[in-house]
Ligand SMILES: *[C@@H]1O[C@H](CO)[C@@H](O)[C@H](O)[C@H]1NC(C)=O
C-alpha cells in the first residue's frame with residue numbers, strides 16, 4: 001500500500017487559497033478572497049465515482065470486495081480500497097464522512113450530504129445502469145443531483161421544524177450558505193462517447209455544451225445561497241484501466257506513462273474550458289469563492305513518476321487516488 005506524500009495531501013487543505021494551475025505543475029496563486037474562516041460546518045458534494053460514498057451502492061447494487069479492504073475493512077460504498085479525497089476533505093474540517101443522499105439506512109446529514117454516484121455524467125447519459133451491455137452510466141447525472149439537493153434543502157428544514165428524533169440528523173438552515181460545495185464530475189461524459197466510438201472531433205465539439213451544463217448547476221446552487229465552491233478538474237482518463245477494457249484502439253495510443261494520449265488531451269481540453277468557466281463564475285459572482293483544483297496533474301504524476309511515491313508502478317485501476325493499492329486490480 002502506498003500513500004501519497006503529505007505535501008500532495010496538504011494541497012487539498014488550502015481551503016483559504018485559490019489554487020490556480022498549469023498542467024505541468026499545480027501552483028498556488030495569491031488568495032483572491034479572504035474568507036472569514038475555513039470552518040465550513042457542512043459539505044455538499046456532487047460527482048461521480050471519484051467521490052461516491054455510497055450512492056450507487058444504495059440505489060443500484062452494492063460495491064463488493066476488495067473495495068474497502070484497506071481502511072474500512074469492508075466494502076464501504078466507495079470505488080476504492082480506502083478513503084476517497086472527499087473523505088480526507090471532511091476529516092480535515094473535523095466533520096464526519098458524508099452520508100450518501102440516496103442511502104435510506106443509518107444516514108446522518110447534520111454536516112452535509114453526498115449526491116455523487118459512480119458513473120455520473122454532467123449531461124443526460126445515453127446508456128444508463130443497470131445494463132447488460134458492457135458499460136452504462138448512472139441515472140443520477142448532475143441535473144438530477146441538483147434537484148435532489150434542492151429537495152433535500154427544503155425537506156431537511158421541514159423535518160427540523162417538526163422536531164423529534166429525525167431533527168438532529170438534518171443540517172441547520174444557516175449551514176447551506178456557510179457550507180463548502182464540492183464537485184468532481186466530467187470524465188464520464190467523455191468515456192461514454194469514446195466507448196461508443198464517437199469520432200474524437202465530435203467529442204471535442206461537445207465540450208462547450210458539457211461545460212455550460214456544469215456552470216448552470218453551479219449557478220443554481222449560488223442562487224440558492226451557496227458561496228464557497230471547490231471544483232476538481234477531471235483526471236487523466238487515458239490512464240484508467242477501464243479505458244483499455246472498453247476501447248479497442250487504446251493500446252496503440254499509449255504514451256510513455258502507459259496512458260492513452262489523445263484521451264488525456266481531451267481531458268486537458270475539458271479542463272482548460274472548465275477553468276475558463278470558473279474564471280467567468282468568479283467575475284459574475286464576486287461575493288462567492290470558486291476554487292479550481294488541478295487534480296489532473298496530481299493523478300497523472302502518479303502514473304508518470306511512480307518512483308516519487310515509492311513504487312515502481314502504479315496500477316491503472318483505482319478511482320480513489322488516496323490509497324492506491326499497487327498490487328490489486330480493483331476495476
Ligand atoms: C449525527 O451526527 C452528529 C455529528 O457527528 C452528531 O452530533 C449527532 O449525534 C448524530 N445524530 C445521531 C442521531 O446519531
Ligand SMILES: *[C@@H]1O[C@H](CO)[C@@H](O)[C@H](O)[C@H]1NC(C)=O
Nearest residue numbers: 001002311312325326327328
Ligand atoms: C504485491 O503482492 C504480493 C502478494 O500479495 C506481496 O507479497 C507484495 O509485497 C506486494 N507488492 C507491493 C509493491 O505491494
